[in-house]
Amino acid sequence: xxxxxxxxxxxxxxxxxxIVWLVAVVVAGLGAYLTDVVRQVLDNVASAEQVSDALSxxxxxxxxxxxxxxxxxxxxxxxxxxxxxxxxxxxDLTQRDTARWATANGAVDYRTTAWQVTLEGTRSxxxxxxxxxxxxxxxxxxxxxxGLIDDGSEGVTDKVLLHVDIDRPxxxxxxxxxxxxxxxxxxxxxxxxxLPRGEQNVLILAATSDGPYCRWRYRIDYxxxxxxxxxxxxxxxxxPFEVTGPPADRAGYDWVVTSAVDQDCYGGSPDRLxxxxxxxxxxxxxxx
Numbered sequence: 470x471x472x473x474x475x476x477x478x479x480x481x482x483x484x485x486x487x488i489v490w491l492v493a494v495v496v497a498g499l500g501a502y503l504t505d506v507v508r509q510v511l512d513n514v515a516s517a518e519q520v521s522d523a524l525s526x527x528x529x530x531x532x533x534x535x536x537x538x539x540x541x542x543x544x545x546x547x548x549x550x551x552x553x554x555x556x557x558x559x560x561d562l563t564q565r566d567t568a569r570w571a572t573a574n575g576a577v578d579y580r581t582t583a584w585q586v587t588l589e590g591t592r593s594x595x596x597x598x599x600x601x602x603x604x605x606x607x608x609x610x611x612x613x614x615x616g617l618i619d620d621g622s623e624g625v626t627d628k629v630l631l632h633v634d635i636d637r638p639x640x641x642x643x644x645x646x647x648x649x650x651x652x653x654x655x656x657x658x659x660x661x662x663x664l665p666r667g668e669q670n671v672l673i674l675a676a677t678s679d680g681p682y683c684r685w686r687y688r689i690d691y692x693x694x695x696x697x698x699x700x701x702x703x704x705x706x707x708x709p710f711e712v713t714g715p716p717a718d719r720a721g722y723d724w725v726v727t728s729a730v731d732q733d734c735y736g737g738s739p740d741r742l743x744x745x746x747x748x749x750x751x752x753x754x755x756x757x
Contacts (some may be wrong), residue, residue, distance in 0.1 A: 496587065528700045529596045529693035533669055534587035535705055537569040543675060544583030547620040548576035549613045549713050559618050559726055560742045565618075577613055577682070579620075582712040583630065583675040590664030592693050598662040600690040601674070601698070603633055603640055606709050611683035613713040614658035614721045617750075618727040631656060632672035635683045635712060642674075664691075678714035685710055720751035747754055 515720070538544045548567075554574045559565050588639070590596035631642040632652075644653035644660070664670055673689065686709050687702040704710050716722075725733045727743045727750070734753055737743030 478490070495581055520725070529590065529592050530592050530664065530689065530691055530700055531589045532586070532700075532702060533589050534585065534671075535702070536585040537568075537704075538583040538673070539571060540583065541620050542654075543630055543673060544581055545578035545620065545712075546581055547579035547728075548650055549579050550576045550616045550618070551565045552572045552615045554616055556616055556618065556724065556726050557743055560744060562729060562740050562742060562757055578712045579617065580679075580712070580714060581677045582710060583673055584710065586672045587669050588662075588664055588672065588689075589669045590666050590693075592666055594694075594709070595666070596664040597692045598664065598689060599692055600657040600688075601631070601642055601702075602688045602690065603635055603676065603685045604688050604701075605635075606686070607686040609636055609678070609683040611682060611692055612680055612716040613682050614716060615723055617722045617725045619731070619750075621730060622681065622727040629674060630675050632675045632677065634679075635676040635685060636678040636681050636714065645675075676710065676712055678712050678718070680714035682713040683711065718751065720748045722747035722750060725750040 541547075548571050550571075551574075558565070558570050587600070592736060630645050631639045632645045632647045641658075642656045644656040662670060662672070676683075676685075688699050689702055690699050692698075719725075723746070725745055725747065727737060727745060729739065729742065732738060732743060735743035735745055735749075
């Protein structure tokens with residue numbers, strides 16, 4: 470016969486059982502996860518660094534910087550915004566702050582977008598980047614309309630960059646250094662980028678669209694500890710990169726702030742850019 474000293478002891482017993490059961494389930498699940506991770510790594514003859522990666526979720530590549538370049542020599546040839554956005558701050562060439570205005574108004578880069586990316590290896594042995602592949606978020610869509618800040622390039626750059634035509638099937642990077650050397654087509658087919666530990670490698674990734682609006686991220690394929698792996702590079706905040714090309718009919722824009730080289734044609738001045746409607750912009754074309 471079991472004798473309880475009081476009803477209080479009996480009341481404690483009923484709610485302890487489900488808590489003990491829950492703790493047991495959690496511990497068992499965690500143990501199974503750790504066992505699977507360790508088994509997966511050890512099956513590939515793991516190094517201590519690989520085991521650490523698998524448990525922490527860290528990559529052998531550290532992305533130190535992802536910076537949007539507002540530079541029409543390497544990047545955007547303009548910006549597309551909703552038609553309701555105030556274009557006045559971009560018409561005054563003596564005071565305009567392109568980066569601030571474009572960021573504040575959700576502008577999408579026109580024709581080309583460029584980002585400066587700094588990578589660093591985290592391994593005791595160098596990590597080798599063997600490919601960078603643009604991965605579309607979905608099919609490219611119709612070009613964006615609304616308002617256009619036309620900021621066509623006034624020259625070329627001697628900066629070394631990796632360039633991809635994002636609207637082409639099976640798009641791949643070429644290495645470009647205008648005026649210095651010939652472009653290297655399908656760059657990663659014959660080249661790789663080495664990332665020693667503690668040393669930073671700065672890349673400029675540029676993507677161009679001749680028409681559609683595209684959104685994508687970059688898959689970085691690399692070799693570390695004798696194994697090929699991948700990591701995904703996104704724009705800040707985990708957002709995709711994006712760019713829009715021009716529509717076939719430029720009259721579809723609600724308004725256009727014309728580029729500095731076209732002011733004689735549109736009635737602007739070197740310091741005060743002209744703003745015209747889409748049909749006027751289409752009828753006169755580029756006339757600088």
